[in-house]
Amino acid sequence: MVDFRYWRAYGKLFQDLIEDEYDVRALVLASSLSKMFTAGLDLNEASNLVEETADMKRDGARTSLSMHKLIRRFQEAITKPDQAPFPVIAAVHGPVFGLGVDIISSCDIRYAAENSIFAIKEVDVGLAADIGSLAYLPKITGNQSLIRELAYTGRAFSAKEAEKLGLVSRIIPGSREEVVKAALELAKTIAGKSPIAVSGSKRLISHARDHSVSENLEYTQTWNAHAIVTKDMAECATSMKERRTPEFAPLKVPSKL
Known part of the structure; x- marks a missing residue:
């Protein structure tokens, strides 16, 4: 599960790489977890933060402004790869749920291990996906009908369907080790270019x-x-x-x- 410390650190890392004098030619984004990319946002922590933000002592307008600020900061952090001057290659395996789809949607290139499974899960917790999936996916895939189906139902879809949809450009036989290796090989090729x-x-x-x-x-x-x-x-x-x-x-x- 992704907590709020993660996305703040994630956004800061990319901002540092963008602003500081690092010679980054290409970057591979992968999970350290052996069985999955991510199961999505930590809902317990998210609920607690929402309750704190929606302080009953404030009126509705002030609560909404606070929530708007929180969502904007979350979006800014997770979409940093799109702003980076270097290509970001996502290498995913296992479940890629909810926020995981948001994270990879802002990357330049996406490779998936054959055991990858994706889902826009926000609908199952009573929320429209608000961190990037609904903004990026229609443009990535060009398939409004299917993206709407996936967003409205939250159903899972396989690596093969993701490739057919255009969400990923390659399916790699194996799991984490193999897909990361393939992504690193691609990054090395890109890094050798101007x-x-x-x-x-x-x-x-x-x-x-x-x-x-x-x-x-x-x-x-x-x-x-x-x-x-x-x-x-x-x-x-x-x-x-x-x-x-x-x-x-x-x-x-x-x-x-």
Whole structure:
């Protein structure tokens, strides 16, 4: 179960990686649990926090404002991978329930072990999923009908159905060890590419998801007009000519600020 200490630490970790001068080229997100990715949010702790937030001494408007702030902070933490300049690869196995679906929905790429099982479980506790699933999944899958079915019923679906739906891009035979290994291999491949090209691709794909084709093409013009001055292009050409592995500088420039 995921408690509130987890999501605060999760959000802070990604914020540190985004803001500080770490040379992160790709990141694999996996669970330390051997039998599952996550069973979802710790409902007991969530209920206690909601009761504390909904203090009866406050009036309804003030209670709602407090709850709005809590949900916003939760959303900001769990959707940090989407904001990161580097790709985040989710490697899941076993149950991926409730908040687990929210967590992986904001990742760039999702690999699933063959024993993975998914469910948008919030409906079974009397709540609409509010941390990312309902925002991301219709755009990830392009299947409004099935996402509505899954959100309205809370039914579980297999790795095969998740792959067919477009939620995961690969099913890996085995369980945790095998899917993490496959994700790390992918991360290693991505890390060997130009960080300017990878980061730019991520930003442009994310922009395309949220904008029209014409708006994205115009945005790409502006982005690549600046990005094209990178030395990475020359390094790619030189390394191919010399038949060696290219070497790219970190994406971030050290700052004294």
